[in-house]
Amino acid sequence: MSLTAPASFRVAEYRLRSMWKWRNSIIAFGVGNPVLYLVSIGLGVGALVDANSPDGVTGVPYLLFLAPALLATAAIQAGQDEVSFPTLAGFIWNRLFFAMRATSLSGGQIADGVLLAASVRIIFTTTVYWLVLWAFGAVDLGSALPLIGVSTLAGVCWGAVALALTSRAKTDSTYISVMWRLVIMPMFLFSGTFYPLAVLPLWLQWIGWISPLWHATELGRWLSYGAPLEPWQALLSTAYLLALGATGLLLGRRTFEARLTA
Amino acid sequence: MIRARALTKAYSRAASAKRAERRPSEDTSAKRAERRPSEVSTGSDGGRTLLAVDGIDLDVAAGESFGILGANGAGKSTTMRMIGATLQRTSGELTILGRDPAHEGPVIRAHLGVVPQQDTLDTELTVRENLLTYGRYFGLPRTALVPRIEELLDFAQLQDKRDEKVEALSGGMKRRLTIARGLVNDPSLLLLDEPTTGLDPQARHILWDRLYQLRETGVTLVLTTHYMDEAEQLCERLVIMDAGRIVAEGAPADLIRTYSSREVVEVRFGTNRNSEVLPHLHGIGDRIEELPDRLLVYTDTGESDLQEIVARGFMPVTALVRRASLEDVFLRLTGRSLVDG
Ligand SMILES: Nc1ncnc2c1ncn2[C@@H]1O[C@H](COP(=O)(O)OP(=O)(O)OP(=O)(O)O)[C@@H](O)[C@H]1O
Ligand SMILES: [Mg+2]
Numbered sequence: 001m002s003l004t005a006p007a008s009f010r011v012a013e014y015r016l017r018s019m020w021k022w023r024n025s026i027i028a029f030g031v032g033n034p035v036l037y038l039v040s041i042g043l044g045v046g047a048l049v050d051a052n053s054p055d056g057v058t059g060v061p062y063l064l065f066l067a068p069a070l071l072a073t074a075a076i077q078a079g080q081d082e083v084s085f086p087t088l089a090g091f092i093w094n095r096l097f098f099a100m101r102a103t104s105l106s107g108g109q110i111a112d113g114v115l116l117a118a119s120v121r122i123i124f125t126t127t128v129y130w131l132v133l134w135a136f137g138a139v140d141l142g143s144a145l146p147l148i149g150v151s152t153l154a155g156v157c158w159g160a161v162a163l164a165l166t167s168r169a170k171t172d173s174t175y176i177s178v179m180w181r182l183v184i185m186p187m188f189l190f191s192g193t194f195y196p197l198a199v200l201p202l203w204l205q206w207i208g209w210i211s212p213l214w215h216a217t218e219l220g221r222w223l224s225y226g227a228p229l230e231p232w233q234a235l236l237s238t239a240y241l242l243a244l245g246a247t248g249l250l251l252g253r254r255t256f257e258a259r260l261t262a
Numbered sequence: 263m264i265r266a267r268a269l270t271k272a273y274s275r276a277a278s279a280k281r282a283e284r285r286p287s288e289d290t291s292a293k294r295a296e297r298r299p300s301e302v303s304t305g306s307d308g309g310r311t312l313l314a315v316d317g318i319d320l321d322v323a324a325g326e327s328f329g330i331l332g333a334n335g336a337g338k339s340t341t342m343r344m345i346g347a348t349l350q351r352t353s354g355e356l357t358i359l360g361r362d363p364a365h366e367g368p369v370i371r372a373h374l375g376v377v378p379q380q381d382t383l384d385t386e387l388t389v390r391e392n393l394l395t396y397g398r399y400f401g402l403p404r405t406a407l408v409p410r411i412e413e414l415l416d417f418a419q420l421q422d423k424r425d426e427k428v429e430a431l432s433g434g435m436k437r438r439l440t441i442a443r444g445l446v447n448d449p450s451l452l453l454l455d456e457p458t459t460g461l462d463p464q465a466r467h468i469l470w471d472r473l474y475q476l477r478e479t480g481v482t483l484v485l486t487t488h489y490m491d492e493a494e495q496l497c498e499r500l501v502i503m504d505a506g507r508i509v510a511e512g513a514p515a516d517l518i519r520t521y522s523s524r525e526v527v528e529v530r531f532g533t534n535r536n537s538e539v540l541p542h543l544h545g546i547g548d549r550i551e552e553l554p555d556r557l558l559v560y561t562d563t564g565e566s567d568l569q570e571i572v573a574r575g576f577m578p579v580t581a582l583v584r585r586a587s588l589e590d591v592f593l594r595l596t597g598r599s600l601v602d603g
Contacts, residue, residue, distance in 0.1 A: 007401065014395040021386060099382035102348055103399040103447070104372040261349055 007105055011113020015086060016120060030125050033074065034132035041194075042066055042138065058196055060225055067138035068220025069193040069213075071129050071147060075155030076213055078125040080184065082118035083159040087166040088175065090114075097260055107257025111167070115159050115249065122155035123148070139224055146223040153238075154216030157245030161212075163252030167259060187211045192218075215240050263451055263482050264322040264345060269354035271340050272311040299337065299506040314340040316506035317354065324450070327483040329497030331490065331588065333598070336503040338486035339379050342455045345484065346376050359451065372400060375449030375481075379456050381436045385429040389420050389439055392428060397446040410446060417472065418442035434465030441472065452476065454485040458492060470495055490588035502588075504596045514588055521594045522586040523548050525564035529571060529578035530556045539576050546570050551593060560590070 019026065046062035057065040090097035090110070100110050126148050133139045139147060165183075169175035190204055191197070191213035197205055208214040215237035221227035222234060300313045315337045322328045332338050343349035344356060347363035347370045356363055358370045383392055393414055397407040415421045418438040423431060431439065437457065444452060457473070458466040473496055477483060487493050493500050494514045502510045502517070510517055527547065531539045536557055543550055547561035561567045564583035571578065 010398045010401060013398060017391065017395060018384070018386060094385055095380065095382045096384055098348070098378065099376075099396070099443075100399055102346055102371060102374070102376040102378065103396065104368040104401065105399050106368060 007109040008112035008116055011100065011105065011110050012116040012120070013113075015114060015117030018086070019082075019117065019121060026121070026124070027128075030128040031132065034070065034129045037070055038063075038132065038136045038138065042070075042136065058227065060227075063136070063138045064225050065221070066194065067133045068147060068151075068224045069191070069217040071126060071133065071151045072154050072213055072216035072220055073188060073193060074129045075122050075126045075151040076158045076187075076216070078122045079118055079155035079157075079159030080162050082121045083114060083162040084166045084175075084179070086114055086117075087163065088169060088172045091167065091169070091259065092172055097256070101260040107260045108253035110260070111163055111249070111253045111256040115156070115163055115252075118159045119152070119156045122152050122159065126151045126155065143224045147220055150216055150219045150223060153241055153245075154212050157241045157248070158212050160245040160248030160252060162248070164248045164255060167252055167255040187213050212241055212244055263324050263326070263359060264320055264328075264484065265355070265357040266318060266320040266345075267355040268317045268319065269315060269341070269344065269356055270313065270317050270352045271315040271337075271344060271349065272313050272352040274311045299335065313506050315344070318501075318503070318506075318508045320501065320508075322482065322484060324482055325480050327477050327485070327496055327498050329493045329500035330484070330486040330503055331488065331493045331500050331592065332486070332503035333488055333592075333596070335505075337506040338503060339455050341503070342453050342484070342486055346374060346453050347371050348376075372447065373450050375444035375447065375452040377440050377444045377452070377454040377457055379459070379486075381440050383428045383436060383439060383443070386427065388425050388427055389431070390415070390424045392439060393443055393446055396443045400447045402447060407446070410448070414442040414445055417445070417475075419468070432465075434461050434468070437461060437465070437469065438472070441469070445476075449481065451482045451484065454483065456486055456488070458487070458489065466492070490592065493588055502592060502595055509595045510591065517588065517591045518586050520591075522590040523560040524562045524586060525560075526584055526586050526590055527559040527561060527564050527568050527571070528556050528580075528582040528584065529559070529568070530580045531576065531578055542574060542576065543571060553593075558590070558593070560586070 042063045049062040130148050190207040191211040197208040219237050222229035301310045330338050344351050347367040361370050363370050393411045458469050499513050501508045546567050547559040549560040551558040
């Protein structure tokens, strides 16, 4: 294992070099996305919501309620994009992973490297997002580390799941449509992002319970403005995210190696 | 460098794939069907396994340039990937650089250069960045890579394209870059899977020249090809593969001497007439082979045999007397021509 880390760094180095080519888009999206969201939904819809429910949503102004969820969404989105596109490229578009596997790298090290580089992007995205939230008064200064931390955790763990799922994709179009329709969209819609999960009918709530976004959001609201959360719930949510991440990485590493040596 | 004994790779195929695979062979001759890699029934699921490489023996010594010649689907790439320690063998023995790829893959690959059949370059990066990142995968320090990349850019004649995106390169340039990339770790064994397929004649000659230079520096070359002229040019020794098996082995000249006459007369009488004329040529040459578009007369006295054909009253549309080549060896051994068989 001690040799594994440096080798995956080399893969991450390549990934970061490729990302660097897209730095303008990454920065523009990193800043533009939260600003647009906050202006339209946070302030626009928020004003409406607040006007109609003077006690706020679950007792806080809508913007405060929304902010941790938006942050976690952005982190998970970054993890999804920064893992799935390079993985599709590596296996299907330019088959670069096959070239990497012809060097002294193993499939597992390639998987590690992709996730590692995605983590850098996730940290960047969540930090920028948090700064914008803070500028809009949606979070307190003191929430910086815990909020960025928990969102990054969710993003990286989801990235690991995306690693396992994407590495099984046979064609890019099927993967993208199935993944978006059956996984990403339901997760973003039914994770208590825009309204508390309890508002949903019970037969839809299970989507939230298995959704890393919901767990990250619950943790985030607790860390941001002290939304009620039992310690065991916090522990459970954290453990759930970690377990998802570990399983994803384990399966992903295995699929990478198997596919690159088949 | 390489030692293989009874090396075998079986691919499992699903029952559905098997059916699709079978269809083309049903309406062709038995001869064609028997050249397909063997399929072996396995297990309860009704799936089958395809013996892509079917028990081959190989020995390649240091400094040698060795070729694997074979038609589409012969098992060349499968063999190369097993040698390159990227594909696990199903059975048999394999030793690369004195080690077993099943257990010491990364150590072996650190000393290999691999040029896969399909280019696997990063088209978003520049020429130089492709070389740099590939060198970094091996863990080579940047300080060592910078001068090495300059040498490789010279070698591949890509200096003036160094900062261009790979996207903008021609096929021949990409191939040269892939070869340069395979050399970045200064390998002692270079594996080239169809290095010049799809290139125009000029690009092929440039590549041959580069590979010739490499040979001079003592790098061991193993290459696959289905161009016999390429095999004759680049390989000191080669094997001919057909349907996963090795059907002949030797130096190109020896193979030609063993399996063919010295000269070949190629005559065309028009598509339908070739088979009509054939019975009337009895006694001319050692052997006559009928191809869809022409007859090949194997002989040591080409000119006089051609005169004899004309003297018997058969005026060919076109006629050519040439030296025998590996193509003829391949035709003799496998019953079909090498390219577009
Ligand atoms: N990953 C795979 N799974 C299943 N069958 C495979 C796989 N790769 C190759 N085959 C089959 O194995 C046989 C040998 O293939 P291989 O690619 O080694 O041939 P080749 O000599 O390199 O051919 P070509 O000249 O077309 O590159 C073919 O019948 C092919 O269909
Ligand atoms: Mg091949």
